[in-house]
Amino acid sequence: DSWGIFTFLCAALCNLPALPALNCSEELGPGQSIQQTYDLTRYLEHQLRTLAGTYLNYLGPPFNEPDFNPPRLARAERVPSATVDLDLWRGLTDNARLAANYRAYSRLLCYLRVLDGQVGTAELRHRLAHFCASLQGLVLSIGGVMSSLGYPLPAGPPAPPGAPLASNDFLKKMDDFWLLKELQTWLWRSAKDFNRLKKRVPPAVVTLRLEARGF
Amino acid sequence: TLNGRRLPPASYTALGPSTLSVALAHLNGSRQQSGDNLVCHSRDGGILAGSCLYVGLPPEKPVNITCWSKNMKDLTCKWAPGTEGETFLHTNYTLKYKLRWYGRDNTCQEYHTAGPYSCHIPKDLALFTPYEIWVEASNRLGVAVSDVVMLDILDVVTTDPPSDVHVSRVGDLEDQLSVRWSSPPALKDFLFQAKYQIQYRVEDSSEWKVVDDVGNQTSCRLAGLRPGTVYFVQVRCNPFGIYGSKKAGIWSDWSNPTAASTPRSERAAGGCDPKGGEQNTTLRRELKQFFGWVKKHAYGCSNLGIKLYDQWRVWLQKSHKTRNQVGKEP
Numbered sequence: 001d002s003w004g005i006f007t008f009l010c011a012a013l014c015n016l017p018a019l020p021a022l023n024c025s026e027e028l029g030p031g032q033s034i035q036q037t038y039d040l041t042r043y044l045e046h047q048l049r050t051l052a053g054t055y056l057n058y059l060g061p062p063f064n065e066p067d068f069n070p071p072r073l074a075r076a077e078r079v080p081s082a083t084v085d086l087d088l089w090r091g092l093t094d095n096a097r098l099a100a101n102y103r104a105y106s107r108l109l110c111y112l113r114v115l116d117g118q119v120g121t122a123e124l125r126h127r128l129a130h131f132c133a134s135l136q137g138l139v140l141s142i143g144g145v146m147s148s149l150g151y152p153l154p155a156g157p158p159a160p161p162g163a164p165l166a167s168n169d170f171l172k173k174m175d176d177f178w179l180l181k182e183l184q185t186w187l188w189r190s191a192k193d194f195n196r197l198k199k200r201v202p203p204a205v206v207t208l209r210l211e212a213r214g215f
Numbered sequence: 216t217l218n219g220r221r222l223p224p225a226s227y228t229a230l231g232p233s234t235l236s237v238a239l240a241h242l243n244g245s246r247q248q249s250g251d252n253l254v255c256h257s258r259d260g261g262i263l264a265g266s267c268l269y270v271g272l273p274p275e276k277p278v279n280i281t282c283w284s285k286n287m288k289d290l291t292c293k294w295a296p297g298t299e300g301e302t303f304l305h306t307n308y309t310l311k312y313k314l315r316w317y318g319r320d321n322t323c324q325e326y327h328t329a330g331p332y333s334c335h336i337p338k339d340l341a342l343f344t345p346y347e348i349w350v351e352a353s354n355r356l357g358v359a360v361s362d363v364v365m366l367d368i369l370d371v372v373t374t375d376p377p378s379d380v381h382v383s384r385v386g387d388l389e390d391q392l393s394v395r396w397s398s399p400p401a402l403k404d405f406l407f408q409a410k411y412q413i414q415y416r417v418e419d420s421s422e423w424k425v426v427d428d429v430g431n432q433t434s435c436r437l438a439g440l441r442p443g444t445v446y447f448v449q450v451r452c453n454p455f456g457i458y459g460s461k462k463a464g465i466w467s468d469w470s471n472p473t474a475a476s477t478p479r480s481e482r483a484a485g486g487c488d489p490k491g492g493e494q495n496t497t498l499r500r501e502l503k504q505f506f507g508w509v510k511k512h513a514y515g516c517s518n519l520g521i522k523l524y525d526q527w528r529v530w531l532q533k534s535h536k537t538r539n540q541v542g543k544e545p
Contacts, residue, residue: 062219
């Protein structure tokens with residue numbers, strides 16, 4: 001739930017040295033925002049492992065088999081693919097990379113929410129709801145990083161998934177499988193992105209802000 | 216394959232380049248509610264196509280519908296699924312209700328409020344008139360409707376447990392405790408005769424004794440108790456005879472347990488009430504100090520017990536040794 005995330009974020013923040021009673025609702029410098037986003041990404045990766053395990057068991061074999069690799073159906077405007085040319089990806093500006101992350105997670109969140117409405121068991125619905133809340137937090141966090149670095153947020157709400165495209169329950173299961181797979185890859189790569197970004201944001205900026213507050 | 220396991224080649228034949236005919240007999244109920252996975256593979260194991268199979272039974276009639284109304288404001292009902300229909304296929308339950316003398320069916324919206332097979336109707340309920348209530352169970356193979364239950368909200372009223380339950384000693388009497396409580400406030404504007412029940416047990420036993428004939432008073436004296444023992448006491452309320460009906464309502468939950476101890480014979484005197492008594496015995500003064508200490512260290516009287524008293528005695532002895540005070544017996 002959102003309180004859990006908030007507590008987690010506050011705990012992560014409080015690990016920074018020499019910060020007495022920091023009010024979590026204060027405006028954060030970019031260094032802190034990036035650290036938070038990184039931590040949230042790792043938390044989501046962890047949560048996704050459990051969620052995916054439960055969900056794939058719900059789909060049943062062969063979906064929950066370790067080397068399962070079904071074909072991807074060519075569908076327009078579907079789940080944003082995490083597989084990109086790594087050199088190309090690294091060659092992007094920080095702004096472009098952050099924007100791509102922001103857009104991807106917004107759309108992934110939409111698809112997950114549709115899933116939430118259709119899934120059978122109460123336990124799964126509960127886990128999905130919790131994950132969606134956390135993912136929403138990530139989208140907002142990335143927005144926060146972009147703002148603190150002076151980048152504009154990507155325009156417009158993500159296009160809603162619309163009517164379910166799978167005419168066949170089995171095809172829908174395959175779509176669900178790939179949604180979780182892509183989500184996994186996105187989170188894995190985002191963690192690396194934020195880790196690298198964190199090292200690039202000048203620490204002087206952070207110190208300056210602390211001094212300005214008289215610490 | 217079916218759920219990842221190869222099917223015997225005899226069970227399928229190719230009718231054309233892209234059509235396969237499969238015949239499966241003696242299927243067990245679906246392994247998962249999302250459907251069994253029937254998959255067609257190419258020679259190298261890759262997936263060519265798939266289908267979900269749903270094998271199960273149509274639902275059985277839901278049974279044992281019981282409802283209750285909290286303070287006549289709402290209605291919660293729970294039921295049990297019929298025996299088999301539930302397991303292999305996902306079953307949807309819908310609780311419906313209508314006023315007996317008017318045509319319109321209403322559907323309950325808030326599910327799982329009191330367990331997985333329950334629903335809560337929060338408002339717009341009429342009193343003094345019968346409702347018809349039933350549950351529909353449906354899955355991919357069919358629908359089953361429970362028997363209709365007819366009730367008037369006033370017949371199934373329950374309320375909150377009594378509040379402010381206090382248990383105290385009765386003077387020096389070693390075998391008695393006095394219990395006091397307040398009638399639940401929510402029903403104070405409605406005409407009814409509350410009936411109460413008390414249950415109590417010894418601290419280290421799990422056997423409750425029930426006092427049934429409490430009637431509608433808000434106090435009771437428990438007798439025949441063991442001296443020097445800690446007791447846990449709970450009270451519950453039944454809104455009997457709402458609006459003059461002669462019928463009982465539904466018992467509330469038990470109040471949170473309240474603890475108290477009966478006095479022990481060697482230590483005569485001492486009761487829970489601080490007022491009254493001009494006796495200035497050493498022991499009485501000691502007990503007064505004890506209760507002051509308890510208030511500070513045990514968050515109120517509800518954790519009162521002989522063990523706590525002994526702990527205090529130990530502390531007192533230690534502090535006497537360090538402070539060297541005169542005038543108190545160890």
